[in-house]
Amino acid sequence: MTLLADDRPAGSGAGDTDGHPLARLTADEIRAARALLDRHGLLGPTVRFALLALEEPAKDVVLAYAPGDPVDRRVRAVLLDVATGVARTVLASLTAGTVDPVREHHAARDGQPPIMLEEFVAVDEIVKADPGWRAAMARRGVTDFDLVRSCPLSAGDFDLPGERGRRLLRVLSFLAHRPEDHCWAHPIDGVVAYVDLIERRVTELIDHELLPVPVEEGNFDDPAYTGPARTSLKPIEITQPEGPSFSVDGDVVRWENWSFRVGFDPREGLVLHQLGITDGDRERPVLHRASVAEMVVPYADPGPVRFWQNYFDAGEYLLGQQVNSLVLGCDCLGEIYYFDVVLADGAGEPREVPNAICLHEEDHGVLWKHSDLFTDSAETRRQRRLVISYFATVGNYDYGFYWYLYLDGTVQLEVKATGVLFTSAYQDGSAYATEVAPGLGAPYHQHLFSARLDMTVDGVRNAVDEVDVRALPVGPDNPYGNAFTRVATRLSTESDGARNADASVGRTWRISNPERLGRLGRPVGYQLRPEGQTVLLAAPTSSVARRAAFATRSLWVTRYDPEQRYPAGELVNQHPGHAGLPEYVAAGRPIDGEDIVLWHTFGTTHFPRTEEWPVMPVDRCGFTLRPDGFFDRNPTLDVPASTSTHCAAPAADGPAACH
Structure with a gap:
């Protein structure tokens, strides 16, 4: 890493706000957005943020901006009540402390909010509590459910009876031989669970056929699998003695x-x-x-x-x-x-x-x-x-x-x-x-x-x-x-x-x-x-x-x-x-x-x-x-010839290699 001209440590650029309309949201702005929506009664113990992002101004607003101009900092939130399935999109101004009219979504027509990270955990709990899924695993010789990895996959829309309007994931399962074993080597195939995330239950289990669970491991991070690391690769170092050009x-x-x-x-x-x-x-x-x-x-x-x-x-x-x-x-x-x-x-x-x-x-x-x-x-x-x-x-x-x-x-x-x-x-x-x-x-x-x-x-x-x-x-x-x-x-x-x-x-x-x-x-x-x-x-x-x-x-x-x-x-x-x-x-x-x-x-x-x-x-x-015709001639005629030379140590049977 390097220090730049302003001596800020590399890595300190998280949401630097410079007053520009496109400046990234800061942590304080995210907290302010949450507080604003809470004050307007849009949150509650079961309401989750599926999305919270900067609402970027229109192009003409951005192009007209000059440093020092007032900026209306706005956010877009997609909220999901995980108890009822009600989803809303909210636009709000952090600058004015106001909320636009809230748009409530009709799931069957408008679709569902994005899948949330916490729903990955919920799916695992739901399928492992389902008796039908547990029986399907047992038929395949899988009885230690702690070693089963439930893979939450988006459900799509296929006009299947009873699905339209539900918040669904479809779940395929994989087996780990032990906690550190990569489960992708052992798919538990032939069975899939359809999960309703709001009702927190398996709505349908497709147990199509019994297929062997592959047993060979594929642990690419385990020397016992990969063999010893090769020793023939010499180090490559990228150096810029005067620092970067940006x-x-x-x-x-x-x-x-x-x-x-x-x-x-x-x-x-x-x-x-x-x-x-x-x-x-x-x-x-x-x-x-x-x-x-x-x-x-x-x-x-x-x-x-x-x-x-x-x-x-x-x-x-x-x-x-x-x-x-x-x-x-x-x-x-x-x-x-x-x-x-x-x-x-x-x-x-x-x-x-x-x-x-x-x-x-x-x-x-x-x-x-x-x-x-x-x-x-x-x-x-x-x-x-x-x-x-x-x-x-x-x-x-x-x-x-x-x-x-x-x-x-x-x-x-x-x-x-x-x-x-x-x-x-x-x-x-x-x-x-x-x-x-x-x-x-x-x-x-x-x-x-x-x-x-x-x-x-x-x-x-x-x-x-x-x-x-x-x-x-x-x-x-x-x-x-x-x-x-x-x-x-x-x-x-x-x-x-x-x-x-x-x-x-x-x-x-x-x-x-x-x-x-x-x-x-x-x-x-x-x-x-x-x-x-x-x-x-x-x-x-x-x-x-x-x-x-x-x-x-x-x-x-x-x-x-x-x-x-x-x-x-x-x-x-x-x-x-x-x-x-x-x-x-x-x-x-x-x-x-x-x-x-x-x-x-x-x-x-x-x-x-x-x-x-x-x-x-x-x-x-x-x-x-x-x-393509943007410049009047080759725009790199002023690029200077390279002057640096780096040499490796001379080989036993020849001169040093330089470049």
Whole structure:
């Protein structure tokens, strides 16, 4: 770690309030919010906070703000009475001490509040008290219930009799051989409990078939399983003798012409606000707000025990609430600045997560290079990137979200998926799972993310062109058949803006500002480069396609609306579907030269490998935004040549190795 210019210790940036409208909530503000709602009679012994977050002001308010202006600090709370199941959304002003009219939700129509951390504990108590579940375990030879791990999984919405309007979780179980044994190696398959969290009982038990519980252990943290650690790896040290090149002032980060504000939301996790770049004497905006607003993990097994498996890790489980504390030298390497995070727990009290967000620089290979044939000039420059990241653990999976800013104006998001595969008992010839250990299956599934990109490319009025490459046919204008070109199609309305990636034509999307022209007379722009992987594979008539319609398209473009924050709607948990982006684009509003938001679906289709057991090496997915006519020339011509030299000790049979 390092000390920054203001001599604040790294890691002290939890909710620094600087008077800005987007400053993160502090612990004191969380306490004040709880007290305010209590004074207005909205709390009680059975009322819990499913969500408490900053209610961000609309874009025009933020853009008009000047230091010293008065700011109305507002919060949004989703409250759940765990005795009655009544759910409410409350907007309140901490500044004025007022509460807006309360919106009470109709569960069957509006969906349920997110799943709370305390409900994970409740589920374990409920299923283990159920005689039917205990009998099902006994039939499988499991009698020590203290070693059974109940896995609380979101219920979805499948029009099953008696379910609509109930607050439900579905529970699969796993067995540990002893307290420190990793239970994912021993799924107790063939049985699932449906649990009503308000009535605190198992409403239905599906005991489909008796399957052997896999016995081989998978303790990746036990040397008795892994064998002795290898001794051949030599240390790698990342050093910056003069300190890092970035500076941090509260939530504001500046680095190599870039500037942005760090935000953190209990639902979306890390948020980048007001991302812009200095070009000469101009501060040029690129993104007003960037986040991962939703993700869905649909599974492929259609059987009676698992057909319902699909999880919305943001809307149902709250990605931000699952944030890890990061460890220097393991999660982040080098000269690190940590931001702490303050979140509200179920009681509405502040919960501090130290070292939740990591900020550091990385060398990233060659930036540009040329050895000229005619002048003997030989020049090389090194690329460097700023990394801002966090990790969230949602059940068995761990997700790292890494935003990269590059010297040449490129922005990139990389999601790193690791952790432990969700497991099943493997049945020979399964079409829906891989056998990863004897008798142990890992079901096929997808990880699909929705990045919400509130664009401000040199201003708030932007447009989007879909750009495809096109090979031209042989003819009078192309007699030798070598010609190809590119074709740009302007997306005019929200109806046009629902698009799919197509790697066969190299499809990209160019976001431009028609009101700002570059030196050569072309509107300045940024290019969204998708990875072009498969979108949602579930049938269009399926429950998950109804509820995760955002994942059926690679791109959506909407007019900015401060109320339209989430691609699958406000309350995702057990929502019947068709909320979010399908509703947003139904109006068919113009998007050509307007204030627009891009929603980009990206991710992976995961067919597990044996090499991913018992812990999964990182799998990566993401996208890139790079300048396309935004600058008048290469913006990194002023990057100096590298001067530092580091040498290892000479080898016994050769010279020292230098770089």
